[in-house]
Amino acid sequence: MPELPEIASRAGEMRKALSGRTIRDVELLQPKCLNKTPAGMKRALKGATLGDTAYHGKWLFTETTRGHLLINLGMGGDMLLVREDELPEKRQAVLFFDDGEALSIRFWWFGHVHHVPEGKLGTHRMSAKLGPNALDVTKSEFRELLRGRHGAAKSFLLNQERIAGIGNAYSHDILFLAGLHPERKLDTLSGDEVDGLWQAIRDGLLPALRKRGAWYERDLRGRRGGFRMDDILVGYKEGKPCPTCGAEIVKKRTGSTASFFCPRCQPLNPKKKAAAKRRAAPRARTRKPAAKKPAKKTTPKKDTRKPARKTARRRKR
Numbered sequence: 169m170p171e172l173p174e175i176a177s178r179a180g181e182m183r184k185a186l187s188g189r190t191i192r193d194v195e196l197l198q199p200k201c202l203n204k205t206p207a208g209m210k211r212a213l214k215g216a217t218l219g220d221t222a223y224h225g226k227w228l229f230t231e232t233t234r235g236h237l238l239i240n241l242g243m244g245g246d247m248l249l250v251r252e253d254e255l256p257e258k259r260q261a262v263l264f265f266d267d268g269e270a271l272s273i274r275f276w277w278f279g280h281v282h283h284v285p286e287g288k289l290g291t292h293r294m295s296a297k298l299g300p301n302a303l304d305v306t307k308s309e310f311r312e313l314l315r316g317r318h319g320a321a322k323s324f325l326l327n328q329e330r331i332a333g334i335g336n337a338y339s340h341d342i343l344f345l346a347g348l349h350p351e352r353k354l355d356t357l358s359g360d361e362v363d364g365l366w367q368a369i370r371d372g373l374l375p376a377l378r379k380r381g382a383w384y385e386r387d388l389r390g391r392r393g394g395f396r397m398d399d400i401l402v403g404y405k406e407g408k409p410c411p412t413c414g415a416e417i418v419k420k421r422t423g424s425t426a427s428f429f430c431p432r433c434q435p436l437n438p439k440k441k442a443a444a445k446r447r448a449a450p451r452a453r454t455r456k457p458a459a460k461k462p463a464k465k466t467t468p469k470k471d472t473r474k475p476a477r478k479t480a481r482r483r484k485r
């Protein structure tokens with residue numbers, strides 16, 4: 169499923185490639201992905217010139233001279249900008265431009281192509297309730313978002329109405345970077361842990377954004393994203409050693425999704441974490457006699473934050 173790094177990359181590509189192009193015609197092969205009748209959609213979009221594209225959560229918003237074009241790839245899909253005589257066979261919608269190129273839109277499962285008139289974006293129910301984009305939240309705004317919340321850390325990250333753009337794939341490494349168990353309750357977090365989670369969201373998403381998203385998604389020209397399995401720290405790495413402490417990464421069903429985490433670096437009970445750190449200290453000394461510094465007693469901050477952290481998810485296809 170595309171998440172913030174992929175959607176933000178697509179928005180940037182669309183901004184560059186589509187701004188200024190005029191829609192000559194529209195092909196709509198899957199009426200249920202539309203918010204209007206196919207005829208109404210055609211009327212709305214034919215003759216529209218495209219402007220800037222932005223993203224909010226998993227939605228792409230393209231301004232046009234005739235209202236807003238909204239695209240959501242759902243569980244996954246691709247948008248390919250090709251010559252109109254090279255359209256891929258599998259597609260649900262196509263925008264034909266006046267210069268002979270076309271944007272083909274294909275959903276692997278189900279997605280949305282919507283049109284919203286100018287000034288009416290607030291009435292678009294599916295996007296109006298979204299929380300702020302995960303990378304746009306300041307540290308103090310993030311503290312406010314968490315205030316009074318009792319749920320589990322992972323559920324919070326996945327809830328698009330709280331914070332938008334994080335899905336299951338990137339959540340594993342974000343929680344690992346924050347040193348938090350996926351089921352850790354938000355009301356037990358210390359101030360440092362809250363700030364650490366904010367930082368972990370950035371460290372968990374930015375490396376993938378810089379690489380134009382994960383390898384299992386493609387850009388407008390069909391090129392795969394540069395963020396690979398090797399870039400992932402603990403996500404989808406069940407049985408592999410934790411990159412920080414060497415313990416075996418476990419996979420556990422948490423709510424409606426599976427979670428991958430290090431049971432030692434991300435204990436559910438933070439007191440156990442401190443004890444585990446103390447236990448880990450002599451072990452480190454036996455492996456490396458030179459390391460004389462014993463681990464500090466109860467530093468709540470994790471030392472797992474690497475400059476180059478990563479994530480992605482296993483491709484199903």
Ligand SMILES: [Zn+2]
Binds near residue numbers: 411413414430431433
């Ligand atoms: Zn670990």
